[in-house]
Amino acid sequence: MKWRRKEKQTPPGGESPQPDTGWATTSMSTGAMANWTAVVRWGAWGLLLTGPLLGGLALSSTTQPVAVPTRDEAPRAQPASSDAVAPAGFAEVYVAAYVKAGDSDADAQELAAFYPAARSMSWSGGGGAERAESASAVQVRQVSAGYWSVTIAARITGSSKNGDGGRVRYFQVPVRATGARGTSGWTAAALPAEVAAPTGSKGVTPELSYGSAHAPLDSDPAVQTVRGFLAAYLTGRGELDRYLSPGTALHAVRPAPYTAVTVTQIAEHGHGPAEGAEAQVPPDGVQRRLLVDVQGDGKYTGGRPMTYAIELRARDGRWEVAALEAAPALATSSNSSDS
Structure with a gap:
């Protein structure tokens, strides 16, 4: 699969359109402008006089104080068992979409749901030639607050130039939270990178804290x-x-x-x-x-x-x-x- 970024198109005439800033300008007569200036002036005085009253009402209506950490108070770390679930699941689905993606607009749009920059990319190769029959997170590491590196093991099936179809391959995915504490969702920071199997993925069976196994005793x-x-x-x-x-x-x-x-x-x-x-x-x-x-x-x-x-x-x-x-x-x- 060969990726390249799409170049931005220049409109006919060689001139770039004026950016839409969201602000609009209108013409106004001198008399209307004077009236508008008076309204603004009286509104400013009203805010100045009522400001202390509104502030007092806001303080009295507060029912739950907001805890502000002191300078010596370290932020509380969230349990990895709960925080790692969302980025790991996101990365699994992202890799599955990435593996089967091709040069069609539909594939690009599907991939853009995980990695928005995919909208400005194109690549050669037909979609669906390979598929991830199963994709599972085997390693999740927090790089920084709200930013994770997830390693996905995927069994890829379909045509393969190297004749390795059906083998387990590994992809490293950078996943970033899009809101405070990850409540607003997740997005990929880059395309997946194919990597070697993580160290220790073929470890020995761990020893358990139990005695010797025996046949069940009917008298027990x-x-x-x-x-x-x-x-x-x-x-x-x-x-x-x-x-x-x-x-x-x-x-x-x-x-x-x-x-x-x-x-x-x-x-x-x-x-x-x-x-x-x-x-x-x-x-x-x-x-x-x-x-x-x-x-x-x-x-x-x-x-x-x-x-x-x-x-x-x-x-x-x-x-x-x-x-x-x-x-x-x-x-x-x-x-x-x-x-």
Whole structure:
């Protein structure tokens, strides 16, 4: 794809049109001008006299003070987990539009929705020869306030002169917020740049903070709770609420993706209960964090492996699901106190 900027066209006659500044001039008689000057003079006196009164009313009607940071107060940093979502999603869609863009005006207009300068560019090559079948952000870095560098991994399919169609390729996209704190949207600061795969994208599997996995014990009441919970959660069989701790809000997957779910292995976070203690009635409030391997069987899927991190809490002599954790616990120094 070859890009070039379009040259600005000069109108016939060689003279540039006068810029439209938004102001208009009109002719006015001497008498009308004198009347207008008197109106302006009296209006200025009125503002001067009523200014203090209006200012006092404005101060008295203020209900919420605006916090002004002091000179020694540093601005609060926004969580990257929330701030990075919007520029990453914007960059994913932008790269997909960029890959399939061609020399048509429609493609240029579509790309201009992400990168406004594309309206003044043209390039050779037919659109749609290549497409991004999938595009995902693999690295998001904040360059400065409201300005991000997003690396997108895209699987490109279609014709390719180098014969690498269908391979994963990486594009670096500069994304800038168009309003305060990104509330007004996002725009690209330049065209995407194809780059090498980010360092560490092919890393080793991280070590988790769980003990050795073992087959589920039928004598363990926790296993019975996990089995019933996953069956209600993934197959729609049984009531989900009966397995949840008070205050835990979870909803079953709808429509149910599987007809049967089998628990294959369980690993305990930390030391876990002593041998033989699993069958005992746990005191109220005791917690267990389990890493549960399951297999799901559905109408079109057989034996699909999945892993869930589940937190259990004891109440009234039984185990209940307190949380379906967002991610398994990693074996780091921060988790050593939990074990």
